[in-house]
Amino acid sequence: MNTSTQPQPIRLDLVSAEELRIQWSNGQVRSYRVSELRNACPCATCREKREAPPAAPGSLPVLSLAEAQPTRILEMKPVGSYAYTIRFSDGHDTGIYTLEFLRELGQAVDKASSDDSSSQ
Numbered sequence: 001m002n003t004s005t006q007p008q009p010i011r012l013d014l015v016s017a018e019e020l021r022i023q024w025s026n027g028q029v030r031s032y033r034v035s036e037l038r039n040a041c042p043c044a045t046c047r048e049k050r051e052a053p054p055a056a057p058g059s060l061p062v063l064s065l066a067e068a069q070p071t072r073i074l075e076m077k078p079v080g081s082y083a084y085t086i087r088f089s090d091g092h093d094t095g096i097y098t099l100e101f102l103r104e105l106g107q108a109v110d111k112a113s114s115d116d117s118s119s120q
């Protein structure tokens with residue numbers, strides 16, 4: 001079996017400040033919310049944060065100014081042929097998003113139904 005046949009991104013589109021679309025070599029298009037990608041950051045720091053026990057009752061988390069603003073993608077760079085790093089507007093860029101991981105995130109965009117034939 002040839003394992004190098006996994007789909008590759010052939011096109012990356014920031015369709016808006018909050019949505020990224022990736023067109024894959026197998027014809028699939030997936031749509032990603034930028035906040036979803038940021039929250040799913042696989043780097044050690046973010047994983048630790050997500051797994052940290054919730055704050056003590058009564059104490060509200062305090063958001064920094066940067067955290068309170070919608071995060072944007074400033075740059076995406078390929079890492080070899082298996083992953084991308086994403087630089088976010090909050091300055092974070094250490095997460096390595098493997099292609100496998102990216103195909104698990106987001107939502108498939110059905111191009112055939114994008115003209116809304118159900119028209120309600």
Ligand SMILES: [Zn+2]
Nearest residue numbers: 041043046095
């Ligand atoms: Zn991270």
